[in-house]
Amino acid sequence: MAAFESTVVIGAGKMGGALVDGWITQGIDPATIHLVDPALAGDDRGWSAKGVACSADFTDLAVSQPSLLMLAIKPQMMDAVLPGLAPLDHDGLTVLSIAAGTTLAALQTAFAKARCIRTMPNTPAAVGAGITAAYGPDVPSDVKVGVTALLEAVGQVVWVDNEQAMDAVTAVSGSGPAYVFHMVEALADAGEALGLPADTAMALARQTIVGAGQLLAQSDETAATLRTNVTSPGGTTAAGLSVLRDSGKLSDLMGATTRAAFDRSVALAASKDVPKS
Known part of the structure; x- marks a missing residue:
């Protein structure tokens, strides 16, 4: 090294x-x-x-x-x-x-x-x-x-x-883990609302994200292909994705989320452009 x-x-x-x-x-x-x-x-x-x-x-x-x-x-x-x-x-x-x-x-x-x-x-x-x-x-x-x-x-x-790409990087991968952790929280909350015990819902949500991440990391297939592979026409996953994907709600929300982080990164740069030394 x-x-x-x-x-x-x-x-x-x-x-x-x-x-x-x-x-x-x-x-x-x-x-x-x-x-x-x-x-x-x-x-x-x-x-x-x-x-x-x-x-x-x-x-x-x-x-x-x-x-x-x-x-x-x-x-x-x-x-x-x-x-x-x-x-x-x-x-x-x-x-x-x-x-x-x-x-x-x-x-x-x-x-x-x-x-x-x-x-x-x-x-x-x-x-x-x-x-x-x-x-x-x-x-x-x-x-x-x-x-x-x-x-x-x-x-x-x-x-x-x-350099402007660094503000986009900050919004996507720098802040991104927090978005994923919040998704785990939201998925667990949703499971609890459907009647699962809180600890069971969290275990399911947490390992689902961990497992999906490992599959994505180890597979040569794209995220879109992996999504398609788990989605049977007319099945339960397709029904859920109709809300997340087909409606555009998740894409719109993620766009707004990363834009807010991007804008904050730009503002930080503007306020600290030339630090005192």
Whole structure:
């Protein structure tokens, strides 16, 4: 697996932690990883035992010239975090951001000499089943290969060729797991309304989504073909789909849902276009 000589990860939350775990699992030397998060001051959450260098503050970093800096933080934290990273040597540095709505221009303003890449992973990365979209138009091919290998430690990777696509990615795959989880809730509620015990309805709804996802992942057939395969003409599935699909209600609702998420991503970018540094 391709790797950078030294990596500093700012943020030990679910996404940052999932990525670091994935890298270690894939064989990256944990001694090359430096994890920074104020929450690590009282509890390093077992990272030190894995060989990862942990710090609660930028000033405690044992490395001043990392080859990769990952910003695994929320977009509203950028203004507070970026000034503390100014002392790092930005020459030859690759900056990888997973913050929604933080534009490439904003990153380049903070890291003028660095190669900046904007990414959007999603939470299934925590179980190695995520998908990450990346955008970095001027990144050398060798750096792109290295970044792709790192991100593939927690799932699939796609590169997009324009920045506006990142807002669409955020709306579809970044926020998408929440839509699926809500669908499980709604399906379980519907089963309960039909007379099933609550725990039975939830078990059925939950495993149905899990199983359908696994079938989709392992099949060479399209989602449309798989849907057709389970739909007998005049049968129960066809009756249900007549409400979901034939009426257009689900497509309209999903369109409105992703549009709202897209618009919010665009608004975040507009409000944080050039972070203070």
